[in-house]
Amino acid sequence: MKLVRLLNLVVVAVLVLAAAYVYKIKFESTQQAQYVAKLRQDIRAEHDAVAALRAEWSQLDSPGRIQGIVERHFALKPVDVTQFDGFDHLPGRPVEVVSPDVADPIGAVIESLHDDLPTGSMKGRAH
């Protein structure tokens, strides 16, 4: 019988502990759930704010508005078709006057002046 009483006591103690533990978990989970709900609400609010800002940005960025501003404040003209060109038509890279790994660059420049130096201007290139 003694054993049974001891068992009973142990069971009661376990029960109390379990109850306390369950309460703690439940309390924490409620807190977490509230936190999640708050985060959800914040995300929603952010979403709405982002949507409003995006709408505002597109309004500010709309081509109609930009054209109006440009016409009011600048004397700009639409780009003419002759103002476009491809990379193929770019002039070649100018000849290096001095190679970069020369120890005395200034001296080398003076040296090279004796040669027929291409200056990059049309006149120079014509030589």
Next chain:
Amino acid sequence: MPMRALRAEPADAPEPPSDLAREPWYRQLIRSLLDGQRVDREKKTKARLGLAVVAFTLVYGVIAVRLATLPIVADAPAPRRAGAQETDATARPDILDRNGEVLATDIKAPSLAAQPPKVRAINVDEAVELLTAVMPDLDAAELRTRLGSNRKFVWLRREISAEQQKQVKQSGVPGLTFFEENKRVYPNGADVSHVLGYVDVDNNGSAGIEKWLDNKGLRDLHQAGFASDRQQKPVQLAIDLRVQHAVRNELLAADEKFRAEGAAAIVLDVRTGEVVALVSIPDYDPNNPGRGVLEFSRINRLTKGVYEMGSTFKALTVAMALDSGKVKLSSSFDASAPLHYGRFTIHDFHPQNRVLTVPEIFTYSSNIGAARMALALGVQEHYAFLKKLGQLDRLRTELPEGREPIVPAPWGEINTATISFGHGLSVAPLQAVMGVAALVNGGMLIPPTFLKRSQEDARAVATRVIKPETSAMMRYLMRLNAEKGSAKQADVPGYYVGGKTGTAEKVINGHYVKTRLLTDFMAVLPADDPRYVVLVMLDEPLGLPENNGSAISAYNAGPTAAKIVARIAPLLGLEPRFELPPADRLILASARETR
């Protein structure tokens, strides 16, 4: 007894009386519970107690497990507040252009409602005074009747600003509530109107793509209250906002210059069938469509209107003739005298009074030549060809606005003769553009779409309508026309534009009226390897003094198309090329080589 029946033992084996010990335990239990007088009482009680113990243990076990899992298993999501549900229910997906620019989006706007019995806690007049102080445009008399009514809930103002909401709160009127509602905004205003359409105050689509979204199932979602904004993917259109704006800007200028009733333009990608820009003037601001939005003058002329397209239809006639193999580029037709048909006479606008070759018929825009060409093939073939090109059936696109073409019935020789140069058959302009695109893109008819589409997807829905060689010849004729024909005014140096003008007299009360014209221009860009077809259409343009008062297409729609092309070609990424050889060397020669 049931147990006896269960014990299925062979009949010839006599049942041993004392084999209880060999029975399985559950049989022993059941036997001890059921068999009345035959077992002793102690055994029976023990068994019954045992059963009770097992039952109770199970029940308490279940309770214990459930208790332990309660805090672990997540709570069922709490039902949302009514207000939140309401805003979700009207959410719509964003609409983007082909580059991801926002064309339509939802923002949250507070709406003001009131519970009249609570408002009457203070004086109604005082409440009205306070509210009109914040919102001066609110009708005071109506406000008074609404607040004085016996209803439990009345709307006062939909979609107020955040600032007004703050002031209303500060005014301290009791019984007011705010609801966050979705408000549809179109940041680009009237630039993209007919394509997008607009929504009513409850965020239901009333026209254009917005209505298409509703028809596609959004309305059901709204009614079920499921259309939450997080589950809706944005819809990406084929429209390029920059091109759309440039086209509209030029078209507005032309509309003003020629004092036209209306103007319209389409830019169509001939490889994918995407509508890159669509403008129909007069249009509206979708943010505030106003009352006149349903008026006939403000319809989308390109899909909802049907028109006799005039000479641009000659492109279809010539393509048909060339594709049949019975007519070659070198073939000629007699255009020396007007063509008489009963009481009708077909004249040329620029009479040459001689026999014309096919390219000459196209570049001089000879009605007589086109009619003879169509008649040479016959009524049946003409009808079948136009049917194949989709000119005789209603064109179905995403836009709900559409109309059946007006097809003559019966279709006799006179009809073939006039339709060959674009009179007597009214089609939606978008439909005609689809046909011309098929003539120049290598011969594939691609149904146009307002949604972004890849070339692979386009190929899947395309059907071959003419041979690639015929298409090359059409490109040659289009370019030739810009080099020496009626489309000279529309040539833009550097972009190798090809095109065809069209001028049609409008039918007023059943008669053609010479002074009320519909002019259009079909531009192919660039003509040697077309990427886009641009249609410009002016409804009743006036002739200008510098053109001797003439209002034919070459003086208005053509130059407008040139301005549009010069402006949009850089936006569309077309590289200007100069010093290209003329059409007969560049297009025709290369077509012969590949053959």
